[in-house]
Amino acid sequence: MESGRGIIVRVMEQALEAAVLGRLERVGLAEPAADLLLASLDGDKELRKAVGGQLTHRPKQAVAADNGTHAQAVRAYLRSVTVEGFRGIGPAATLDLQPGPGLTVVCGRNGSGKSSFAEGLEVLLTGKLRRWENRSAVWRDGWRCLHAPQARLRAELLVEGTSGVTVVERSWSEDAMALTASTAWAQEPARQRGTVEDLGWAQALSSYRPFLSHSELESLLAEPKNLHDQLNALLGLDALEAAAKLLAGARRDCDSQVRAAKDLRAELEAALGASEDERAVSALALLRAGTADVEALAHLSEGTGTAAGARGVLTQLGALTVPDGADVDGAAAGLRTAADILEAATSAAAEHAGSVAEMLELALAHYGRHGPGDCPVCQAPGALDGAWEASASSRLEGYKELGQEVATARRSAAAAVAAARALLVAVPPSLVRAGETGLDAGPALEAWRAWSALVVGDGKPGAMRALADAMGTAYPVLAEAVARLAGAAGDEVRSREGRWAPLAERLAQYCRATAGTDKAKALASSLKDAEKWLKGANDELRDEQVRPFADRTVALWAELRQESNVELLRMRLAGAGNHSHVEFEVAVDGKDAAGLGVMSQGEVNALALSVFLPRATSERSPLRFVVIDDPVQAMDPAKVAGLARVLAEAGKTRQVVVFTHDDRLPAAVRDLQLPARILQVQRRAGSVVEVVAVSDPVSLLLADAARLVAADHLSRAVTSRVVPGICRTALETACNEVTRRRRLANGSGHGQLEEELLAARRLLPRLALALFDDPSKGGEVYSWLNARVGPWAADAVRACNEGAHAGGANPANLVGDVKRLVERVRALAT
Amino acid sequence: MTGQDATPLDLLAAAREVLEDSSALWGTSWGRAAAFLARQALEQAVAGAWAPELAELASASFADQFACLRALVGEQQALGARQAWSALCVACHAHPYELAPALAEVTDLLEAARNAVTALQVARVPGASSSGG
Structure with missing residues (x-):
């Protein structure tokens, strides 16, 4: 299944x-x-x-x-309900039902145990009793019947499409006091024994709840939201509300995504605004440009790109270095050495040697051109000859060597000066712009300016020595000032990076958050x-789903309202959320009226039944039975007739089991000659509960009387006192029946009929009603019977009345006579 | 116990037996049967309670006899007896739209009838026969 x-x-x-x-x-x-x-x-x-x-x-x-079409695959009907040790039923009692469509009316006085069958079935199938759900423990704990040691509920069902009986049983151990402390099983034909839930009826038992107790009947309409929710669930309309909730939830997710990005952006703007970092300035500019360039922002967050402005100056200052100290020392030493050499090479002797060499060179050139001769300088005759030439050449060589030394000394001096000059680098641009960074760059700048402005001089040894000395003095000042500045700049750079890092992280976060924002915005829309x-669509969809259901309710009410002046025009689901409710549009005497306030309790009950029946007998329910406990209370007789018709109609396609505490519904069923089985539940001593078929109560009473007459072991004292009374009861019942049928066939109102029947409290007025349709003609009954039926009939009536008080002569004859009389009286009605 | 020699207490005992007999013999009529027996027990006790000089009262209607009981058993007992009797009378008739009385109701009625019968017997003129009619 x-x-x-x-x-x-x-x-x-x-x-x-x-x-x-x-x-x-x-x-x-x-x-x-x-x-x-x-x-x-x-x-x-x-x-x-x-x-x-x-x-x-x-x-x-x-x-x-x-x-x-699928739902019809399962159709379950009740075959029997057995109750033992539960509520008013002691030893096991079984309510046998005909499994299939049809109306069964089970009547029984309050306390007879009839409700125990209805409630037992509900507990059996659902494990609980809704009527008790909001009751105190005093109610819930009194469910066991003290006249039976064990508590057990059992139902047999026939399920169409399966051959065999489905059995459900629930029992409690002897010491179990809680209603919920039960164990239950279900046995489907040709299947392993399983749980009640295995039957798969849980949803149907709730949605199409086939049980209606009197208290539920009264409360069904009391809470409009509950009823609304039940119908909503029944029709699957809660899916609409659930969908609306889901959509709203999803939209809120999207909105909050967008809002989170927006919030993030506001925070980010504030944080960036408070930062002096030029990356923050750039990011802020990008953000404020309207359409934020997420890619550029992402670059910023990663810290890529060249540093410009103050941050660049700082970075450069941090890396600022002065010429190497060793180089400076070397240059100074070089200057001094070169100066010494130069000085030595350019002494007076050396100068003399130089000019002699120049002169000798010129003289030798002259000799070469003009040959031997006088000295052109001193005019000594013939001084210039071969010997002189040899000597002069030799001396020239010597002087030339000396001259080269001087030249070398001059070159090295020039080199030393160049080297020193190379160290006197200009002030670096970063240092020039150091003021922008806010650092105190004054000493460094001043030192560097002084350094770069050191006087190189004319290259003479004196100037060279002066330069070397100046360098030696200026360099330590420069080195210290620059090192201090670079250190400070480095510190500043690190500090700035430290402050930027979280901003960069937030920027990155914003970039990520904002990436899906456009999509979220579109989705939210x-x-x-x-x-x-x-x-x-909600109202239309709800109306559309509810309409077939509501139409049945309206039709049922039209049948049930009978003499009521309240007309039900429409039923619909209305409102939403906590204000959702079922709306009943009614008219009183043809004029629109406001809601249920105009209805009497009996009318409200009838309306509740009109709502209950379409739900419980929904085509979709696999449960083809409905069990209604006492719908008649607070109903006037006219509505009971309508109820009987409605129930008989429902019985054409469903198994309708109705429990009732008095004879009004059975009487209506009999009066209207509706197809129904009427059972009576009676509780005897020791909580022994019996179920008796009572389709014709008059015959049943006469059968009882006949059985007592025939019972050998009963004393005459008992039978003579009891049998006339039972016969009288049969006669009275037949009279009531005859009167009702005739009156109802004539179209009399139920209300007046009931009044008259209740007023005629004795046999003779009742016979008068039945025979003459006039309860005041009791005095004419005997003579009429004598004349029209026979003396035996008058004797029988007399015997009934007298025997009911003092015992009669021959109870055996009396039963036969009353039977004949009943037939004659009944014949009058047709 | 034959037709007419049963005492009111006999009848009440018989009524109780009817209630306790859960066999199928009584069908749906056990409640009314017990009520008939109890009512007759009560009526018999009232009719037999009058002193010889008031014996003709016993042929009056029971409604009248119960109305006179106050003189015999006092206000309280008379009221109890009358109430028990009227309730039994209701139970002894078939009423439209009503089912036969339930076990608990009849049990209560028997108890009320027993109390009334006992009170009447105590109040009886000494020397009068305890058996009715």
Whole structure:
């Protein structure tokens, strides 16, 4: 057997889906919104998928819902209900029912145990009793019957499509005091014994609840929201509310995503504004440019790109170095050495040697051109000859060597000066701009300026020595000042990076958050469209689903209202959330009236029954039985007749079991000659409960009387006192019956009829009513019987009356005579 | 115990037996049967309670006899007896739309009838026969 729940849910979804798709065709919805809407109706998981971009693109064609063809596969009818040690029933008592459509009326006085069958069945199938749910422990704990050691409930059901009996049993151990402390099993034909839940009826027992107790009847309409919710769930309409909630939730997620990015941005702007870091300034500019360039922001957050401005100066200052100290020392030493050498090479002797060499060179050149001769300088004759030439050449060589030394000394001096000059570098630009950074760069700048401005001089040894000395003095000042500045700059750079890092992280976070914002915005808008559509469709969809149901309620009320002046025009689900309710539009004497306030309690009960029956007898329910406990209370007789018709009508397709505390409903059933089985529950000593078929109570009474007459072991003292009384009861019952039928056939009102019947409290007025339709003609009964029926009839009536008080002569004859008389009286009614 | 020699207490005992007999013999009539027996026990006790000089009262209607009981057993007992009797009378008739009386109701009625019968017997003129009619 397939689970009842699966079937029901599927069918309901189909009906609703068809309605939604039908409306979608008429009232369009843009593509992503329509997909989101359908996904939301399929539940949270599907909506998440759709929101995540996995649109299922369901067919948007309405599929004809195959109403209930599956549900009809399971149809369960009750065959018997056995109750033992529960409530008013002691030893096991069984209510045998005919499994199949039909009306069964089970009557029994209050306390007879009839409700124990109805409640036992509910407890058996659902494990609890709704009537007791809000009751105190005093109520709940008194459920065991003290006249039986064990408590046990059992039902036999016939399920169409299976051959054999389905048995459900629930029992309690001897010491179990809690109603819930039971164990239960269910046995389907040709199946292993399982749990009650295995039957798959749990959903149906709740949605199509087949039990209606009197207290529920009174409370069904008392809480409009409860009733609304029950109908909503029954019709699968809660799916609409659930979908609306899901859509709203998804939209809020999107909104909060967008809002989070916005909040993040505001915080970020504030933080960036408070930062002096030029990356912050750039980021702020980007953010404020309107359409934020996320890529550029991301670059900033990563710290890539060249540093410019103060941050660049700082970085450079941090890395600022002065010429190497060793180089400076070397240069100074070089200057001094070169100066010494130069000085030595350019002494007076050396100069003399130089000019002699120049002169000798010129003289030798002259000699070469002019040959031997006088000295052109001193005019000594013939001084210039070969010997002189040899000597002069030799001396020239010597002087030339000396001259080269001087040249070398001059070159090295020049080199030493160049080397020193190279160290006297200009002030670096970063140091020039150091003021921008806010650091105190004065000493360093001054030192460097002094350093770069050191006088190189004319290259003479004196100047060289002066330079070397100046360098030696200026360098330590420079080195110290620059090192201090670089240190400070480095510190500043690190401090600035430390402050930037969290900003960079926030910037990155914002970049990530803002990446999906556009998508979220679009999604939120689509979700909102879907919500709007659903909200607009809600009333129509609800009305559409409720209408067939409401129509039945209206029709039932029309039947049940009988002499009521309240007309039910329409029933619909209205409101939303905590204000949702079932709206009844009624008219009193043809004029619109406000709600249920105009109804009497009996009318409210009848209306509740009109709501209950369509639900419990829904085509979709696998439970083909309904059990109604005492719907007659607070109902006037006219409505009982309507109730009997309604129940008999329902009995054409459903197994309707009605429990009732008096004879009004059975009387109505008999009066209207409706097809029904009437059973009577009676509780005897020791909580022994019996169920007796009482389709014809008069025959039953006469049979009782005849049985007592025939009982050998009863004394005459007892039978002679009891049998006339029972015979009188039979006669009275027959009279009531005859009077009612005739009156009702004549179209008399129920109310007046009941009054007259109740007023005629004795046999003679009742006979007068039955025979003459006039209760005051009791005095004419005997003579009429004598004349029209025979003396035996008058004697029998007399014997009934007298024997009921003092015992009669021959009870055996009396039973036969009363039987004949009953037949004659009944014949009068037809 | 034959037709007419049963005492009111006999009848009440018989009524109790009817209630306790859960066999199918009584069908649905056990409650009324017990009520008939109890009512007759009570009526018999009232009719037999009058002193010889008031014996003709016994042929009056029971409604009248119960109305006179106050003189015999006092206000309180008379009221109890009358109430028990009227309730039994109701139980002894078939009423439209009503089912036969339930076990608890009849049990209460028997108890009330027993109290009334006992009170009447105590109040009886000494020397009068305890058996009725």
